[in-house]
């Protein structure tokens with residue numbers, strides 16, 4: 001690698017996104033890149049020339065190991081949408097970005113992110129080709145939502161799924177204690193895809209019945225049916241546990257969380273902030289049935305729980321970083337690394353590349369046949385798909401009883 005490289009992180013974090021950063025960094029160094037820069041807060045930060053030199057931060061093998069086990073985006077993130085470069089105003093942003101990249105003598109640009117971040121890579125690669133730039137732009141996949149097309153799964157998903165399976169089991173234990181009617185509703189991220197909420201079924205086994213109901217966002221949600229199902233369950237048992245996706249919608253397309261007050265934040269990609277679904281449903285239950293309810297929003301915890309990360313996930317997150325560097329070094333640009341599953345047992349996977357435009361701005365949802373006919377659970381096929389991705393444990397480096405992270409003060 002003849003020139004310098006730059007790497008950024010974008011979109012929502014995961015507990016293994018820094019393993020991809022470590023993979024990019026280590027591979028760049030192994031292939032002889034000059035300096036490796038980090039964008040602080042992604043492309044938005046780069047536009048303000050906010051960068052760091054990773055070589056100054058990652059000095060030892062221990063730093064790299066700590067980075068792999070540090071949750072959330074070490075470099076900071078952004079949800080910034082690049083404008084259309086075909087307009088004069090939009091093009092000014094690209095002119096500025098390419099000027100900054102030239103000043104830093106960048107030959108390789110890596111962006112670790114989900115579908116919106118791949119929109120950024122696609123636009124940069126297209127504009128680069130338009131002006132005859134020789135910078136290579138590569139996408140490194142990540143998202144707990146697992147909603148990227150073409151790849152078997154995304155790094156970050158396995159660890160979030162593992163966390164959800166584990167805490168669901170703990171929540172179900174807790175829900176059994178009183179012997180009086182009690183409904184627990186657990187709200188799980190994932191936007192418009194049910195991959196994460198479906199992982200609640202991982203809690204089911206010989207020692208746990210799993211949640212009673214799982215509501216994915218792929219199917220319209222009917223509040224009256226929901227109330228009837230809960231009443232039926234409470235006629236049979238005292239405690240009911242429900243896993244509900246933050247993104248469930250009514251038949252008319254409105255998110256259930258929009259029925260609450262105050263959900264009005266929309267990001268640059270037009271995504272509404274989805275929060276409050278479980279609270280809304282619990283309030284309706286309390287009004288209609290009058291039973292005790294508890295709501296639990298797994299919120300940031302499901303994407304930051306590096307103490308429960310899956311070993312497979314950390315390994316693959318590291319590998320996709322390295323694969324992106326190899327591809328860029330060999331001349332590829334405008335591509336995203338994908339994971340191909342070779343076998344389930346033993347679990348084996350490999351990486352490949354796909355044009356980034358096949359991934360950007362589209363969402364891969366759970367196939368209808370992996371959701372039960374009545375729409376309130378996932379099937380065994382779903383479980384077989386996710387189970388290999390949660391295997392293996394990685395202990396954090398514990399200091400004084402608490403995990404130690406690689407720390408980088410951000411503003």
Ligand code: F6P
Pocket residue numbers: 011012013079114143144145189190191246273274303
């Ligand atoms: O895309 C990942 C994700 O965690 C979604 O599941 C969730 O809806 C969203 O990010 C939340 O984003 P933010 O942290 O920007 O509110």
